[in-house]
Structure formats: C-alpha cells, structure tokens
Amino acid sequence: MLRSFRRIVFSSVCAMTAIGAQANVVVVLNSRDATVQLLDQATYKDLATFPVGKEPHHLMSTPDNKSLIVASSVGNELIFLDPKSGQVQRTVKDILDPYQIGFSPDQKWFVSNSLRLDRVDLYKYDGANMTLAKRIPLAKLPSHMAFNAASNMVFITQQGSDQVSGIDLTTQTLKWTMSVGKLPAGIAMTPDDKYLLVGIMGSDYVEVIDWKTQKTVKRIKAGQGAHNFRSAGDGRYTYVSNRVSNSINIIDLKTLENVGMINVPGGPDCMEITADGKTMWVTLRWIKKVAVIDLATRKITKMIPVGRSPHGVFFFNSAQR
Secondary structure, eight states, rough: OOOHHHHHHHHHHHHHHHTOSSOOOOEEEEEETEEEEEEEEOOEEEEEEEEOSSSSEEEEEETSSEEEEEETTTEEEEEEEEETOOOOEEEEEEEHHHHEEETTTTOOEEEHHHHHHEEEEEEEEOOOEEEEEEEEOSSOOOOEEEEEETTEEEEEEETTTEEEEEETTTTTEEEEEOOOSSSSOOOOEETSEEEEEEEETTEEEEEEEEEETEEEEEEOOOOEEEEEEEEEESSSSSEEETTTTTEEEETTTTTTTTEEEOOSOEEEEEEEEETTOOOOEEETTTTTTEEETTTTTEEEEEEEOOSSSEEEESSSBBOOO
C-alpha cells in the first residue's frame, strides 16, 4: 500500500514538473475526491491529478499573484500552488475549517469562513504571513464573503440561519446582522460600493442589499438555486450560477436587471473567465464535469470529465474580478 501511494505521488510530481513551463493551466478542485486536477486550457487535456487535504472547496490567488491558495476545509490547512503551473509551493497548517477565504482590497486582512464551526476567523496579513487576530462566532453555516472598497468591512452570508452579517475589520467586531432569503450563498459588492448582491440558493433570485442601511432594496429574478457570482471583468456585468435550474444568468450592474441566460446542465457552481472576456469555464457539481462556454454565443463548446463534486476553478490568465 505504501509503495503504491509513493508511486502515485511520484507520478504526480513528474507530471507537474513536465507542465511547469505552461502558463495556461486550469486548476479544478474535486471536493469529494480531495484532489486538485490540472487541465490544459488550450487542448482541454488532463495534465495531472494529485491529492490535497480533505474537502478542498474554494481557492484564490494571493494579492501579489505569486501563489494560488487552495483551502482544505476538513484538512484544516491552506495549500499554496504556483498559479501558472499548479505545482505545490508550501502548506500552511492549523487554519481551522477554511471553507471560503478572501483578502481585503487593501491586502491587510485575510478572512476565513468556517462553515462547520459557525465562525469567521480574521487574520492580519503582512504580505507573507497570516496572524490570527480574532475569531467571531456567527449563527449558522457562514458561507461566502465580500468586502467594501475601504477594506473596513467584510460581509458574510450564513446559509443555515438565512442571514447576512457585517463585520468591522477595524475593531474586529460584529457590527450588524440582517435576515435575507432562504439559504443565502454567494455575495458580491457592486462596483459603486453601494449594494451587496446575494444569491438566494433556497429560491430563484438575487437579493440586493443597501449595506449601509441594512435594507433589501430589490430582488432580481434569476434561476432556482441562485448560488455564486463571477464578474465579467468589465465593471458592467456579473454572472450568477443557478445550481437547481441548471443555468447562469447575466446581471447588469448598472440597472440591476437580469439581462440574459445561459443553459448549463449538471449544477453549475464556480466560474472563471478568460482575460479577453470571451470564454467561461464552470464546474458542474453533480455530473463530474467542467463546461467551457463561448460567451458571445452563450453556448457550451466543450464538456471535460473531472473528479467528484468539482467546486473551485482557476487559471492565471483570467479577467479581473
């Protein structure tokens, strides 16, 4: 058994070394398999798959773009990868239950949502190291996060209690909590820093919140199971994935209206967009595949087999977030 495991690890290392010079590697997190899968963005070929912690769900690049952080929620660790090749750089242990992670715009704070532990951990960040500053308990199942432009607030959805909370990063205290629709998941700030968009996974809409007054000002009709957001990178549009209705909606950030839909089977979840804004890659949670979408035609051009319950997806040459 040990020899077999060593052979698997050796094979993975060799494969990653061989692709080290490539710049357009797509990183996919197979949550149920506890693996990272690397795909060639140009040819769609499977380049390598290697084990990484337990239940890797989300990932994001460091502010300097020199590393890609994979959050292993059950493994209680962060795995740093080369964002271009996918090769492992280092592992940071004892980061408890990092389900969703994020850096404040001013790069001074690293925030980790602990879904199963019902809390948010705030870390001071100096550009290299993370130092725990405060643990803030929340009601139930803190999920996704968004920041304001001033970097003094982080906003957290709580799927288990149907709430959104605002945490003051300056004082590291819970400032407010408000009720929203059933099973709030993804959350995003509008470019003008005025409204929060919340995907209501237990229904079929995006809730628009004036975060300064803690009031809902609008509901944007979307698909059933409205879940996660990915900005188009142009400051005008954002996409929301609908895991139940198997679709992705296009939201106009100026008018706050639903202006289009893309049909995508298999429970679309996390999305990534190429720097030219022409192509989207989206993980399909229920059917072990990643879809590649031509955004001009809104049609799927490729379906790529991956591991079980693919969640986070990333590539270096992506559009602005």
